[in-house]
Structure formats: C-alpha cells, structure tokens
Amino acid sequence: MGARALRDLLGDWRSDAPAYEALSDRVRLLLLDGRVSSGIRLPAERELADALALSRTTVAAAYRRLRETGYASSVQGSGTTTRLPNARPAAGVPGGTLIGFTHASLPATRMLPSALDDELLADYRSHFGTLGYDGIGQLELREAIADWYGRRGLPTDPEQIVVTTGSQSAIFLAAKALVNRGDRAWAESPSYPNAYDALRDAGARLITTPVTVEDGWDLPALEAAFQRSAPAVAYTMPDFQNPTGRSMSMRDRERILEAAAAAGTVVIADEATAELDIDRGVVLPPLGALAEAHGAEVVHIGSASKQIWGGLRIGWLRATPQLARRIAAQRGSTDLAVPVFEQLVVARLLPHSAEIAEERREQLRVGRETARTMISELLPDWTFPPRLDGGLAAWVNLGAPVSSQLALAAHARGLLVAAGPRFGIDGAFERNLRIPIAADPQALRQGIEVIAELWPSVHRLARAEFESYAGTVA
Incomplete structure (x- = not known):
C-alpha cells in the first residue's frame, strides 16, 4: 500500500494521545473494519512520515x-506487513467464542x-x-x-439476467461496464462500504449526499449533485438501506429517476435487502418499474x-439485454461462471420468497426489539432509530464521536463491531455504530x-479529550 493511499484511509486520526499511539490505533481500526487487508505491506517509514508530516521516529x-500488539510483523528487508491477531475471549461468552457484529x-x-x-x-x-x-447463468435460475x-x-425476460457470485460481484461488474476511469459516481452516505470500493476500483470519483435515520434521502442535495456533476452512475x-434502514417513498423514487434521466445517469439499484420487511406497511415497486415513465x-x-x-x-443483475450480454462477455477477467449446484438450489427456493420473507420478518422483529430494549436499558444516552421497519441493522447514534475507540476496545473483549466510519468516506460517522439486528438474539444481548461495560470508560476518555481541546482553543 502506498503512503498516499494509507493517508487517505486514515482520515482524521489524531487525538490527545501521543502521535505514535493514535496512528497505530487508527491502522488497527482499519484492519478490524476490513478497510486494510491482512497481509498488506505498509508504506516505508520515511514515505509515510513525509505523507503525514511526521518524524520518521x-x-x-x-x-x-x-508489531507488539500483534497487528503487524516485520522481516528484515521486506518491510512491515499487516496481520490480524486472535482476539481475546469475550467476558461471559461460553468457551470464549468470538462475537461478530x-x-x-x-x-x-x-x-x-x-x-x-x-x-x-x-x-x-x-x-x-x-x-x-x-x-x-443457468436458465432455470x-x-x-x-x-x-x-x-x-x-x-423481466431471462435474457436480461446475469447470475453472479453474490451481489458484490454484480455491483463490480455493473460498475466495470458503466464507468470509465475518471467518471463521477454518486452514492449515498452512509452506505454499503463494498459498493464504494467497487466504484473506486472501476476508476470512479465518488460524490455523495446524505441519507439519515430521521429524514431519509436529502433529495434537494441529490438533485443538485446530479445537475452539477452528471455522474455516470448512481448507486x-x-x-x-444499509446501514440506516430507511426506504424511499414513491415520490423519492420518482425524484431520483427524474434527476438521473436529466443528467444521463444510470441508476444501480441494490435490492439485496428489498424483501427484509418487518412492518413497513406498504409495498413499493422496484425502481425499474418506474424508470420508463421517467426516461x-x-x-x-x-x-x-x-x-x-x-x-x-x-447474486444477479438485471439490465437491458444488450448490457447483460456486454457484461457477460467481459466478466472473464474476474470469474467465468457461478457453481451449478448453488444455482439449482436458489432456483428451487426463489419461488417461495414470500414464505421465506415471513420467516425473516419474525426473526428480524425479535432482533430489533432485543436491540431496542437492551440499548434503552443499558445505554440510555444512545439514540436507537425511531423508525426501523426493515433491514438487517440499526444505525445507532452514540451521542459522542467515539465509534472507532469503542470498536477497538470491543475487539480486546472478543467483540468484532464495525465502526461508523466504515460506512462513509473521509472518516465521517464517528457518532454512529451499526448494530446487526439479524444477529442471534443471545449473541446480540451478550x-x-x-459494549455497555466498555461505554463509561470510552465516553469518559472522549469527554476528557474534548475538554482538553476546548481549553486549548480558548
């Protein structure tokens, strides 16, 4: 990894801790979040020092x-390489089992x-x-x-479908087909982090506008961004929506399609969570069902x-027959096909999607209420989403910009949790944490x-850092 690439990923990494501690803590968080992979060689000390305006020491x-904490290793002449150590057992978890959030x-x-x-x-x-x-893909599927x-x-006609190895592969193939290096691509913020990566890998320059738990999509900002930048694609x-759980209203859907048509933007609509409805109370059409009317x-x-x-x-993507053929023709550089057995299994189960949706509805309802109750009782200063009618996770507001510190402290206790900045760009969303309501209820409670045991010390440290900063500014 180059020094500039790591500098961009680090974002605003400084704190009141000594610079070497703050820097190593942020690299650890990038590893835990998956933003930096294990086995990556870090930049040379002098190169990173120059990029961050630090001393080589x-x-x-x-x-x-x-290295001392197990997150890197070094070989003479080969530099420093990242690694993930085994987490310590979580307190109170039978057998020291790792809890994955x-x-x-x-x-x-x-x-x-x-x-x-x-x-x-x-x-x-x-x-x-x-x-x-x-x-x-197999015709049956x-x-x-x-x-x-x-x-x-x-x-939909079967010739409009290309079967892929998961939705991530479908996003990557769509971006590869639709984006030229240097093109603008719009995405929500926060959003699914692997989609950001797929768009960047295709050579896109990302622009984002907000979606919030309280208000949903900022449509005026979205429309202005489309008009100003004319992105090639919009994800x-x-x-x-992951991670906020919000759904577009019918008018929201019409407005994004109108803005996209005016800008010549192709919309990539990710429906991986489309049928994970708990109690939304309304059935809304896919964007494609409204697309022709808006051009x-x-x-x-x-x-x-x-x-x-x-x-x-x-996974799969649905496109025009021409684009589907084009994507299928160029996918050889990534993979050739999808295993037949798994395709046949999904082909047999997809006609029962309504029955499966009912099963998932109850599982997610239990998870949502477990998380809501536990947070209300143990973390009353946190804000659980007031409206969470579907999806796999709750986008919780911590009330303080300490998501990264909390994720690091949790890992030391055997709990893996993705910090808020994992779902944004440039280090945003330190006040948020994604809690998966899809987790097993027992694991969710544990x-x-x-987190509740760790929260007082993490919050106290954050308050002390803020007061120290405020005193310095004053």
Missing part, C-alpha cells in the same frame, strides 16, 4: 506498537434443507454432460429470477445471500452487554 514507534446476515432459512432432495441431485447430475459453466421480478411488478439501496435507465442488483443464506454465494 514517530512512524517507527507506531509500527513497533503494531461486523456482518449483518441471517442463518439459513428453514426451507433450505427441503430443497436438498433426490430430485435436486438428479437435476444436478443431468448437467454433468455439459461444460458446467455459463457466463450468464434466470427464469426463476425473471419470475421474481414479475411478481414484484417489473416484467442506491432504495429499500431498507431513466436502471440496473438492478439482487442476492440470495440475505434472504436464503449467506453460504449460497448467488454483545450489547460487552
């Missing part, structure tokens, strides 16, 4: 602290075992005489996906991972208990 001390996902639907019968195996065997890979869109009010999650183009992203099971790495 300070950077050397930060690297030494990373970094992924918002559900266990497999109870309908999954019923799909794994002799008929499925016979169907699977019938494919043995073929090559076993198809750049577009593409037909099932087309029918799924049709039931939701968006008539959005219109239903149960807009929409590429839909879908996934079986959130609804059926994360272990089924099946994780929040760990």
